Amino acid sequence: xxxxxxxxxxxxxxxxxxxxxxxxxxxxxxxxxxxxxxxxxxxxxxxxxxxxxxxxxxxxxxxxxxxxxxxxxxxxxxxxxxxxxxxxxxxxxxxxxxxxxxxxxxxxxxxxxxxxxxxxxxxxxxxxxxxxxxxxxxxxxxxxxxxxxxxxxxxxxxxxxxxxxxxxxxxxxxxxxxxxxxxxxxxxxxxxxxxxxxxxxxxxxxxxxxxxxxxxxxxxxxxxxxxxxxxxxxxxxxxxxxxxxxxxxxxxxxxxxxxxxxxxxxxx
Amino acid sequence: xxxxxxxxxxxxxxxxxxxxxxxxxxxxxxxxxxxxxxxxxxxxxxxxxxxxxxxxxxxxxxxxxxxxxxxxxxxxxxxxxxxxxxxxxxxxxxxxxxxxxxxxxxxxxxxxxxxxxxxxxxxxxxxxxxxxxxxxxxxxxxxxxxxxxxxxxxxxxxxxxxxxxxxxxxxxxxxxxxxxxxxxxxxxxxxxxxxxxxxxxxxxxxxxxxxxxxxxxxxxxxxxxxxxxxxxxxxxxxxxxxxxxxxxxxxxxxxxxxxxxxxxxxxxxxxxxxxxxxxxx
Numbered sequence: 167x168x169x170x171x172x173x174x175x176x177x178x179x180x181x182x183x184x185x186x187x188x189x190x191x192x193x194x195x196x197x198x199x200x201x202x203x204x205x206x207x208x209x210x211x212x213x214x215x216x217x218x219x220x221x222x223x224x225x226x227x228x229x230x231x232x233x234x235x236x237x238x239x240x241x242x243x244x245x246x247x248x249x250x251x252x253x254x255x256x257x258x259x260x261x262x263x264x265x266x267x268x269x270x271x272x273x274x275x276x277x278x279x280x281x282x283x284x285x286x287x288x289x290x291x292x293x294x295x296x297x298x299x300x301x302x303x304x305x306x307x308x309x310x311x312x313x314x315x316x317x318x319x320x321x322x323x324x325x326x327x328x329x330x331x332x333x334x335x336x337x338x339x340x341x342x343x344x345x346x347x348x349x350x351x352x353x354x355x356x357x358x359x360x361x362x363x364x365x366x367x368x369x370x371x372x373x374x375x376x377x378x379x380x381x382x383x384x385x386x387x388x389x390x391x392x393x394x395x396x397x398x399x400x401x402x403x404x405x406x407x408x409x410x411x412x413x414x415x416x417x418x419x420x421x422x423x424x425x426x427x428x429x430x431x432x433x434x
Numbered sequence: 435x436x437x438x439x440x441x442x443x444x445x446x447x448x449x450x451x452x453x454x455x456x457x458x459x460x461x462x463x464x465x466x467x468x469x470x471x472x473x474x475x476x477x478x479x480x481x482x483x484x485x486x487x488x489x490x491x492x493x494x495x496x497x498x499x500x501x502x503x504x505x506x507x508x509x510x511x512x513x514x515x516x517x518x519x520x521x522x523x524x525x526x527x528x529x530x531x532x533x534x535x536x537x538x539x540x541x542x543x544x545x546x547x548x549x550x551x552x553x554x555x556x557x558x559x560x561x562x563x564x565x566x567x568x569x570x571x572x573x574x575x576x577x578x579x580x581x582x583x584x585x586x587x588x589x590x591x592x593x594x595x596x597x598x599x600x601x602x603x604x605x606x607x608x609x610x611x612x613x614x615x616x617x618x619x620x621x622x623x624x625x626x627x628x629x630x631x632x633x634x635x636x637x638x639x640x641x642x643x644x645x646x647x648x649x650x651x652x653x654x655x656x657x658x659x660x661x662x663x664x665x666x667x668x669x670x671x672x673x674x675x676x677x678x679x680x681x682x683x684x685x686x687x688x689x690x691x692x693x694x695x696x697x698x699x700x701x702x703x704x705x706x707x708x709x710x711x712x713x714x715x
Contacts, residue, residue, distance in 0.1 A: 219612055248614030259606040263656050265665040266605050274605060277598040278613040286598060310660045330613060
């Protein structure tokens with residue numbers, strides 16, 4: 167019996183300004199799996215996530231997400247699909263004057279879930295508070311979102327996505343612009359969420375260090391094309407790293423963690 | 435309490451009651467909408483709506499409408515501009531909302547001036563048009579107050595029905611869309627209700643006062659409290675106090691009411707900023 171896929175992309179292309187942003191022959195993500203989408207800047211990682219959310223209207227090909235053909239959906243039906251997907255964007259609203267508290271931002275996840283003309287119930291607020299507690303944000307719950315640190319804002323957005331009770335979690339560079347300490351805390355958080363809930367996760371990242379220990383599959387994109395798909399050790403070989411980043415780096419894999427460290431092959 | 439009695443005696447309450455009510459309602463409605471307008475960094479919306487309403491009124495006048503009836507094409511013009519902004523997805527057109535607003539502002543101003551020019555060519559008077567958009571609070575009458583009350587009630591119903599969606603859009607329109615909130619519907623309704631409210635308030639109390647009542651109470655509220663609901667209520671209250679208090683001060687001191695209302699609301703922003711700094715917030 168075949169496994170169930172939460173994402174299945176076939177012959178998907180996205181063009182903009184006569185430039186190919188994405189050209190993926192086949193990429194599927196199994197239910198309950200965690201996949202990292204990696205590749206250099208401009209490889210098409212974020213575009214691929216946005217295609218899955220139905221945010222790229224001119225995408226071509228077969229895009230099936232949570233058994234829905236995304237290209238066939240419009241308006242309320244597309245909104246219904248998005249409510250089943252937790253999305254953590256790369257860029258966060260950075261307006262210091264935003265009056266929303268951390269708790270209110272997390273509650274946006276419930277707003278999407280319950281739909282129009284309904285008020286958030288006590289159960290909704292319990293779910294919001296549970297995720298605030300689980301991600302260690304309880305002491306910040308009543309502080310303005312704009313006043314907490316970048317790492318705390320990331321955690322807030324992850325809590326918001328999880329409060330939505332999604333079937334699929336899409337994380338777009340969740341550790342972008344964070345220091346090493348916060349990067350590790352976010353990686354740990356993603357790992358915990360995945361191991362505890364077994365939700366399907368697609369994680370976009372640049373660095374091997376960001377792969378959580380539970381992630382055993384990497385899909386590597388380059389110039390919009392899927393060039394490799396497999397275990398991190400298989401995808402990030404010394405040859406591949408040299409092709410991608412030049413001679414100065416070599417891959418390091420140990421105890422489920424991965425990194426690129428200085429000291430690659432030298433010709434001289 | 436001598437000053438209080440003195441103030442009451444100086445104001446002819448029967449004559450000035452609709453003026454005070456108008457100031458309070460304009461302040462409360464503009465203050466409430468200002469929470470979202472300032473929070474989304476689109477204060478230029480007020481200027482854009484004013485000129486779109488002017489363009490609508492000018493062409494209404496050209497087609498023979500006059501007096502209070504000019505409010506209808508003015509609202510039509512304002513709604514057209516609002517819906518044009520609502521339909522333009524900033525991401526799809528790769529332009530920020532403020533840039534779109536500046537385009538709509540210049541286009542509607544061009545139309546308004548064309549219409550005013552055509553008035554001269556066709557030998558028509560444009561006095562009705564000018565008084566419609568640059569009204570004065572001192573001439574506010576009960577019929578204006580009823581209209582403003584109706585608009586306030588519409589805002590109240592809209593905010594109660596869509597508060598959680600508005601809060602999400604205030605946080606990030608793009609993110610709200612990505613998580614499955616029907617942003618297009620709520621955003622367009624918000625722009626529509628803003629266009630109608632501002633146009634009704636413009637013709638009653640004047641443009642300068644409305645610009646200040648849209649932005650100043652919200653800016654003060656942002657300094658003083660946190661949480662979307664509390665900011666919304668405080669902003670509406672500060673708008674109401676600016677409209678009402680400004681008029682009372684102006685009447686007692688025999689000063690122009692519009693200017694005093696604007697200065698009072700500006701003073702509130704300054705006081706709120708000082709309070710926040712003193713509190714260390």
